[in-house]
Amino acid sequence: MSLLRKLLSTGLMLLAAASAMAAEVPEPRGSGDLGIVVERASGSVLVIDTSAMAVLGRVEGLGDLSHASAVFSRDQRYAYVFGRDGGISRIDLLTRTLAGRVVQAGNSIGGAISQDGRMVVAQNYEPGGLKAFDAQTLAPLADIPADYGEGRRARVVGLTDLADGRFAYALFDAGEIRVTDLHDPGHPQTRRFPAGKSPYDGLATPDGRYYIAGLFGEDGLALLDLWQPEKGVRKVLQGYGRGQEPLPVYKMPHLRGWSVANGRVYLPAIGRHEVLVMDMANWQEVGRIPVRGQPVFVMARPDGREVWVNFAFPDNGAVQVIDTLDNRVTDTLEPGRAVLHMEFTPRGEAVWISSRDDDRVAIYTTGTHALLKVLPAKSPSGIFFSARAVRSGF
Template sequence: MPADRLLQRRVPRWPAATLLCLWSLLCMASGSLRGTGDLGVVIGRADGSLTVIETTHRTALGRIDGLGDLSHASVVFSRDERYAYVFGRDGGLSKVDLLRRRVEKRIVQAGNSIGGAISQDGRVIAVSNYEPGGVRLFDAASLDPVAEIPARSGEGGKRSRVVGLVDAPGDRFVFSLFDAGEIWLAEAGDPGQPVITRFPGIGRQPYDGLITPDGRYYIAGLFGEDGLALLDLWHPEAGVRRILDHYGRGEQALPVYKMPHLEGWARAGDYLFIPAVGHHSVLVVDPHEWKEVTRIALHGQPVFAMARPDGRQVWVNFAFPDNDTVQVIDVDRLEVVRELKPGRAVLHMEFTPRGEQVWVSARDDDRVVVYDTATFGELARLPVPKPSGIFLTARAHRIGL
């Protein structure tokens, strides 16, 4: 048989489908093998979606839908930075695979929920709920329920809405009871049997909380009065003390059109920067004495005051109606050095882990703008419908995020 005839007969036997399969496998292997350290997600609050982003080339990689009501959503990451746990307003808790870009598992664990945290060892997810008020613990791998902590307090044991939930070293969680005015410390070394320590009488209406980046101090901001509640986790036996009492003294507090968020208060240089509720200023606080050093007048009421990771700058966004503006404070000079207009309704800002970029969401202009933090030049602009929170995977390795 002539060689050319042999070839003709063999070609059909080498099925085209097999070749195609092999080829696509090769493509997938080379194209999708990647790390997750430069990934992140942007919450789409109107359509309950996540946009997966990467900060190396500053692009959107894809979208994940079907996450329910994300009108007040937050995200924590697994320690391998592969999975995002998304906490939705509707009580939804979703585990999302960033590499495959799909929802691994989704449960609706409460009627109304505000945020969550992941334990130090990465095994437990905690969710803080408004309805029914309390905290629920879940297995991070399976999302199976592990324990429930009803936030009952006072006469009749009414359940309180829970805010400001963070993780703390020692497989602990700390959170605040908005209605009851308490801070609770939950030791979850044995997650099925959390041990609760209550700190009552911390002040009226704690609206959010944060833990310092070293995991030592938990601070709850108070809406119902001027001041903050401080718990030293090295010495919980010493109880909660009030700091920065009456910081608004002598000034009429303005109506608050959006509650400040505290997760971003970070230590920058020698100071902590804290939004003053109802005032157009941030408080600059000495974290050794817990005293106000000075305050910086700003464009509006701050919502987030976020320190660039190196601590040289603090970026601030504002509540309605001043929410088209971002101001940058130089920490060395303690003054505003730059004002930017990323778009209408700026909701969130997130720095890359070493701080050379910041990603900013502008809800009403349906875009995310990326800035160079050294030059303030715009590096990229991505269309995202109604973007709110931006969360990068580097949070996986930070206490309290």
């Protein structure tokens, strides 16, 4: 073999090796357009791409995902999925693998991530309280029992992150709003505020200033100014039911994920087929919008121009769109049977809607409300996009 041929063949081998190596290194990509769809019955999530409008893969082994919700690491690479069975699963959106999992309670309802992204906090029904974990390792950091009365523990609802490592939440059984400072997780500090009967969920306004808890047991909502918490809880929209017998509520509304649009808060009435509209300047009711059924999610499009509403059983096949200039329903869509959740793309050009009983996710353009695409999913419920990472209260 001549020297030339030897050199040539070595060169070719090197080239081949180099290209093989290149093939093993995945193409770098961002994760700001990724997200997950919870498949509630099979304990799995789909990792999706909102730019390609495509399913990238499935991650399994997440336990009981009925009433699952998710938050995201601030680098938008990891999703933390909180399952009903108390599991917290850390999912790597890029590799589509489970990157950590703990089972931290017997019955859990959701969670939040701290302002600095270092801590995830679960809100639990059983045993009632909060538990905080290191966001990278899921090592336990703090346990905050929701004690009330004589040795009782209340179920925690409406957990939301606030500035300075604080978290606001409400206690269904104790009728309180609490604010826990986890800035130093070794020494949590909790303040308690009587709120009213049976708070079922809560939200913080986008600036984190106000916390609003919906009350199941009262005709009204509880409002706490977190910039001046010493002023205590104020009741707003009191008597919105006007003394009428409430209609049956076959699914509790969700307040989490604020619906502030055009200077107003849009809220589901409870026991009434109405969306309530409240002026944020003075917290007075400025309108109520008749809708198809008991509203569950009342979600503002990111620009606030529209509010999209889905409904409790048995009206859960419809989604209605409210125009926030006119405060009236301008469109009714039928995305599939048992619509459980909606999620807007980061800047709101599209909305993804899950239809549990048709095993699909329908994607609509928000401009014309035209159906863009339908993706298959097994019994889908919550849809969560990584852009939630940069929004307080999500």
